[in-house]
Amino acid sequence: MSMDMTTRMFKEEGWIRKRCPKCGKYFWTLDPDRETCGDPPCDEYQFIGKPGIPKKYTLDEMREKFLSFFEKHGHGRVKRYPVLPRWRDDVLLVGASIMDFQPWVISGEADPPANPLTISQPSIRFTDIDNVGITGRHFTIFEMMAHHAFNYPGKPIYWMDETVELAFEFFTKELKMKPEDITFKENPWAGGGNAGPAFEVLYRGLEVATLVFMQYKKAPENADPSQVVEIKGEKYVPMETKVVDTGYGLERLVWMSHGTPTAYDAVLGYVIEPLKKMAGVEKIDERILMENSRLAGMFDIEDMGDLRYLREQVAKRVGITVEELEKAVRPYELIYAIADHTKALTFMLADGVIPSNVKA
Structure with missing residues (x-):
């Protein structure tokens, strides 16, 4: 068109x-x-x-x-x-x-x-x-x-x-x-x-x-x-x-307006910070998170191949091994996802979605 x-x-x-x-x-x-x-x-x-x-x-x-x-x-x-x-x-x-x-x-x-x-x-x-x-x-x-x-x-x-x-x-x-x-x-x-x-x-x-x-x-x-x-x-x-x-x-x-490494830090910080403490997640070098985010913005992660390629690129940029990178960022990624999913569920339950184990 x-x-x-x-x-x-x-x-x-x-x-x-x-x-x-x-x-x-x-x-x-x-x-x-x-x-x-x-x-x-x-x-x-x-x-x-x-x-x-x-x-x-x-x-x-x-x-x-x-x-x-x-x-x-x-x-x-x-x-x-x-x-x-x-x-x-x-x-x-x-x-x-x-x-x-x-x-x-x-x-x-x-x-x-x-x-x-x-x-x-x-x-x-x-x-x-x-x-x-x-x-x-x-x-x-x-x-x-x-x-x-x-x-x-x-x-x-x-x-x-x-x-x-x-x-x-x-x-x-x-x-x-x-x-x-x-x-x-x-x-x-x-x-x-x-x-x-x-x-x-x-x-x-x-x-x-x-x-x-x-x-x-x-x-x-x-x-x-x-x-x-x-x-x-x-x-x-x-x-x-x-x-x-x-x-x-x-x-x-x-x-x-915040310029934080991720959008989750900017809008879900009030959930993410306590979750990090409760889970005992170690603080990592902010530069790793920033580079990870800068490069992740270029990708749509549709399968493990995409994710592996992203990890390799970030590791190369910050000068560590893929294993070290994975160990550092994975707990953050999971906490970000938990914060987001919890918010989605809160809205769904509040607006009348009934959980079920059959159909959609």
């Missing part, structure tokens, strides 16, 4: 569209010397030990900063939904803020609670469970902060120009991120039967937000071929309602 993604801001403020030599994807930047898109594995984390946001935020402070910014810009603030989506029979858990509004609001059968709206939605995903504790950035539970606009036929709210401008203003004016270090990478999105063009917003090697312009739905068998577009191997047709579907990583932004 090719679509012109030159927004008003890119045109008026001198952004340059480049093609990343490593992944081949197009991205927008203000920095004429920049070559790569800013996304791992094309770039490493550049904020470990030197935070990319000048002020340190807690989860509560960052969430409030985001919601009040969008409220100031005319968005109705909406309370989080439960992580158990009783309004849907096709998914077991809420994995993104847009799921709160699929399918009824997007189809137009139900009104949104506000339009446009802003929300911070706890989301649970087990797709990356093997990465949790290891890469420093993956969670099974995380909060997706979002602003959504539902453009019903004949009732437009806003679209790509305004979405990009709001994101850029929030990051640079509110959080004081450096404009020349932000990139907008073009990468179409698909999920839950909908699809559309999208920007990944990247900063110092970390994806901090995704801005999706949902305008297609799965094509029916008898669809008019002139209407059909293909995205990620699936066929879609245009929707009557066009939805601005954004997701900003609350934990990732807090991490960016």
